[in-house]
Amino acid sequence: MKNILARGGIEFLAVFVGIIFSLYVDENRDLNIVRSNNKKNLRSLANEIDQRISYIDNRISQYQRDIKVGNYVIDNWGKTNLDSIIDITSDGRGIVLTLKAYRAINLPISVYNSLNSDGSIGKLENDSLKILIDNLYEVFPSHIVDGVENERILYHSFNQYIIEKYPMIVDGNFDDENKIVYKNFFEDSVVLGYTKEKTHLREFILRLTERYKKDLMHLTNMINEFLD
Numbered sequence: 001m002k003n004i005l006a007r008g009g010i011e012f013l014a015v016f017v018g019i020i021f022s023l024y025v026d027e028n029r030d031l032n033i034v035r036s037n038n039k040k041n042l043r044s045l046a047n048e049i050d051q052r053i054s055y056i057d058n059r060i061s062q063y064q065r066d067i068k069v070g071n072y073v074i075d076n077w078g079k080t081n082l083d084s085i086i087d088i089t090s091d092g093r094g095i096v097l098t099l100k101a102y103r104a105i106n107l108p109i110s111v112y113n114s115l116n117s118d119g120s121i122g123k124l125e126n127d128s129l130k131i132l133i134d135n136l137y138e139v140f141p142s143h144i145v146d147g148v149e150n151e152r153i154l155y156h157s158f159n160q161y162i163i164e165k166y167p168m169i170v171d172g173n174f175d176d177e178n179k180i181v182y183k184n185f186f187e188d189s190v191v192l193g194y195t196k197e198k199t200h201l202r203e204f205i206l207r208l209t210e211r212y213k214k215d216l217m218h219l220t221n222m223i224n225e226f227l228d
Helices: 002-075 082-088 095-100 110-117 127-165 176-185 189-227
Strands: none
Touching: 002 082, 002 095, 002 110, 002 189, 082 176, 095 127, 095 189, 110 127, 127 189
16 A cells, blocks of 8 residues: 555656646747847847937938028028028028928837837847837837927928028029029018027937937947847
């Protein structure tokens, strides 16, 4: 009887150990799958972040140009040289469009949206990384978008003023017939006020954008360290 009980106990223990070992193996296999998926997802996200940095670099260059033109007009107000204005805007938008327009921000986001919607972001094991990703995709860009939205509102107001008072130069054409119109345009205190406001707002957006680029580069470094 004792032998039967002993043998039964050993068999039970063997089954129990087998179950525990099987669960351990399954758990480790699942953990390895999660970690493998995390690395794959982070590589995809890192590629999208590189695209964001390239996009931001382009926007920074554009804002720097727009600000340069705006400050030139402000600094030379009352003694504006029309030929000089043509020169500093010859590589892109004309002077009127440069002063009044805004630049929309459409950052690459498809990879993040996919990973966020299926819960992959939440499965990342590094909490600091998750918080930074959320901040740089959900929080920080909204500040830039708010600045651009303010510039868009200002654009519509400024553009309407130009349409009503200077319809001859709405399209930015610069020829001999329009020179007197441009002369009046650059002596209009309302135009000066709009130009100052637009330029200050662009400088604010530029500072935010440059800060955002630095944070994106920091996130890239964190992801690379995690992958290594």
